Amino acid sequence: xxxxxxxxxxxxxxxxxxxxRQQVLSNISFDWQQGECLGIIGESGSGKSTLGQLLLGxxxxxxxxxxxxxxxxxxxxxxxGNISAVFQDYTSSINPFYTVEQALMEPLMLHKKMRQAxxxxxxxxxxxxxxDSSYRQxxxxxxxxxxxxxxxxxxxxxxxxxxxxxxxxxxSLDGSVQIQILELLKNLKTMYSMGYIFITHDIxxxxxxxxxxxxxxNGHIVEIVNVEQLKDVxxxxxxxxxxxxxx
Amino acid sequence: MKIVxxxxxxxxxAVCLLFIAAILVTGVFAPLFAPHAPEEVHMELRFAASSxxxxxxxxxxxxxxxxxxxYGIRPSVLWVLVALSISVAIGTTLGFIAGYFRGKADAILMxxxxxxxxxxxxVMTLAVIGILGAGLENILIAFVLMKWAWFARIIRTSxxxxxxxxxxxxxxxxxxSNINIMIKHILPVSLPDIAVIxxxxxxxxxxxxxxFSFLGLGIQAPxxxxxxxxxxxxxxxxxxxxxxxxxxxxxxxVVSAINFLSDALQIALDxxxxxxxxxxxxxxxxxxxxxxxxxxx
Ligand SMILES: Nc1ncnc2c1ncn2[C@@H]1O[C@H](COP(=O)(O)OP(=O)(O)OP(=O)(O)O)[C@@H](O)[C@H]1O
Ligand SMILES: [Mg+2]
Numbered sequence: 001x002x003x004x005x006x007x008x009x010x011x012x013x014x015x016x017x018x019x020x021r022q023q024v025l026s027n028i029s030f031d032w033q034q035g036e037c038l039g040i041i042g043e044s045g046s047g048k049s050t051l052g053q054l055l056l057g058x059x060x061x062x063x064x065x066x067x068x069x070x071x072x073x074x075x076x077x078x079x080x081g082n083i084s085a086v087f088q089d090y091t092s093s094i095n096p097f098y099t100v101e102q103a104l105m106e107p108l109m110l111h112k113k114m115r116q117a118x119x120x121x122x123x124x125x126x127x128x129x130x131x132d133s134s135y136r137q138x139x140x141x142x143x144x145x146x147x148x149x150x151x152x153x154x155x156x157x158x159x160x161x162x163x164x165x166x167x168x169x170x171x172s173l174d175g176s177v178q179i180q181i182l183e184l185l186k187n188l189k190t191m192y193s194m195g196y197i198f199i200t201h202d203i204x205x206x207x208x209x210x211x212x213x214x215x216x217x218n219g220h221i222v223e224i225v226n227v228e229q230l231k232d233v234x235x236x237x238x239x240x241x242x243x244x245x246x247x
Numbered sequence: 248m249k250i251v252x253x254x255x256x257x258x259x260x261a262v263c264l265l266f267i268a269a270i271l272v273t274g275v276f277a278p279l280f281a282p283h284a285p286e287e288v289h290m291e292l293r294f295a296a297s298s299x300x301x302x303x304x305x306x307x308x309x310x311x312x313x314x315x316x317x318y319g320i321r322p323s324v325l326w327v328l329v330a331l332s333i334s335v336a337i338g339t340t341l342g343f344i345a346g347y348f349r350g351k352a353d354a355i356l357m358x359x360x361x362x363x364x365x366x367x368x369x370v371m372t373l374a375v376i377g378i379l380g381a382g383l384e385n386i387l388i389a390f391v392l393m394k395w396a397w398f399a400r401i402i403r404t405s406x407x408x409x410x411x412x413x414x415x416x417x418x419x420x421x422x423x424s425n426i427n428i429m430i431k432h433i434l435p436v437s438l439p440d441i442a443v444i445x446x447x448x449x450x451x452x453x454x455x456x457x458x459f460s461f462l463g464l465g466i467q468a469p470x471x472x473x474x475x476x477x478x479x480x481x482x483x484x485x486x487x488x489x490x491x492x493x494x495x496x497x498x499x500x501v502v503s504a505i506n507f508l509s510d511a512l513q514i515a516l517d518x519x520x521x522x523x524x525x526x527x528x529x530x531x532x533x534x535x536x537x538x539x540x541x542x543x544x
Binding site: 053056057058076077079080081083084085087088089092093094095096097103106107110139140141152155159165 | 412413414416417418419420421422423424431432435436518519521
């Protein structure tokens with residue numbers, strides 16, 4: 001379980017000697033339950049990616065705490081094998097010197113217990129995301145965007161983490177591939193009984209896959225609603241967002 | 248190993264690599280390769296043309312030019328290489344720290360670099376020689392002092408750029424340690440940058456060492472050094488211009504070879520040129536692994 005308590009984050013503005021800071025996230029608090037898919041929706045610049053990075057321990061909040069089962073998520077040991085990630089930019093999400101196989105091996109190698117039997121594992125992983133074993137020897141630049149994103153998803157699920165943070169994981173793919181990947185994510189979710197934190201600006205995709213949706217605006221949480229009640233959101237901003245999708 | 252085979256495909260680069268390797272080996276084992284003692288004076292052989300005994304002839308003191316050239320590899324190439332390696336090592340370490348961790352460490356290191364870089368290089372080298380006295384070691388010390396900041400600066404920028412990539416973020420997220428991320432993910436991709444800047448400054452350092460020796464600030468008299476050989480030949484530049492050829496050509500060849508090699512290295516290290524080896528091999532692996540995969544599944 002991931003719990004976020006009163007998190008604030010600001011970035012320094014300008015040069016070395018300025019004290020001015022830009023507040024990106026303010027007073028964010030929410031809980032993520034085991035196995036749930038939580039969507040984080042917001043406009044561009046609302047701080048979604050920043051929040052994602054905080055959840056992944058890549059970045060540190062200025063104030064507040066982010067705990068995974070009561071332990072600080074910033075500690076590498078806490079995340080090990082529990083949390084994984086898929087990012088938006090598939091062009092730089094695989095080390096250009098790695099083959100698909102090496103990329104998939106990376107998280108596996110971190111786990112001593114996973115090291116055996118990995119050979120078969122990789123084929124299995126590739127099959128699960130709809131790629132065949134001939135992709136093992138390919139380099140990142142030899143993959144199409146959709147294929148690269150599938151490899152990233154395979155890499156993220158390889159250690160069967162309990163939570164995967166997907167930051168705009170499907171936003172840069174075209175429509176039909178988006179649907180395939182969403183299907184895939186749904187299947188994998190039931191197969192491995194893991195949960196997602198699904199960051200996107202696409203409400204429809206969020207509505208399709210998520211159980212709960214958190215709406216973010218200028219670094220504030222506007223509302224957290226269950227997907228079933230998405231139609232009758234309270235706040236005017238959320239209603240405005242929905243309106244734009246429907247029309 | 249992959250890199251070596253890929254460089255091997257490029258004929259020019261292979262030749263350069265062999266040439267440099269040969270130069271290095273000859274320099275290290277100079278006493279074995281040199282036909283004569285480099286400081287042996289034969290006044291009767293002054294300005295002798297090349298002969299079977301003295302392949303490249305003799306200089307104004309009748310010393311064997313070939314032997315002096317071979318012994319000259321040590322200060323001109325080997326010691327420059329040592330100084331270069333030290334400054335690249337310092338620059339890489341600091342550049343990685345500044346570029347990867349950013350924040351305070353970055354700010355402090357870069358201000359120090361700014362200070363170091365605000366002195367003009369030649370003047371600082373002359374100042375260091377002025378303080379420590381003439382001599383090869385002091386020039387090399389001055390080089391290390393002057394160059395590391397420049398390396399740190401450039402490597403930091405390169406590291407910063409790669410620290411922002413998503414595969415580094417992913418590695419951080421799944422809990423790979425910082426050291427491992429730097430070694431596995433950042434070092435290989437920034438290696439071409441490091442190779443290019445170190446090779447370009449290798450060339451300029453060889454030229455500078457020769458320049459300082461030419462001015463009489465580097466290695467001292469009887470010892471052989473390419474720049475000093477040029478300086479000695481300068482006295483008879485109009486009557487016997489051929490004496491300038493041997494050291495001059497040696498310098499040009501080594502510097503060009505290094506530059507060609509670094510170009511080739513940059514290409515060889517480009518991941519875009521890596522293809523999934525042979526289609527055949529890929530298929531063979533796929534076939535071989537299939538039954539295995541089923542067993543596990
Ligand atoms: N490393 C950084 N340094 C300074 N400011 C940053 C940094 N990263 C993000 N910001 C700022 O924080 C704000 C939120 O950025 P963030 O990337 O979280 O937005 P986002 O919601 O993910 O947007 P998008 O949908 O476009 O990805 C932006 O205004 C951005 O300028
Ligand atoms: Mg974003």
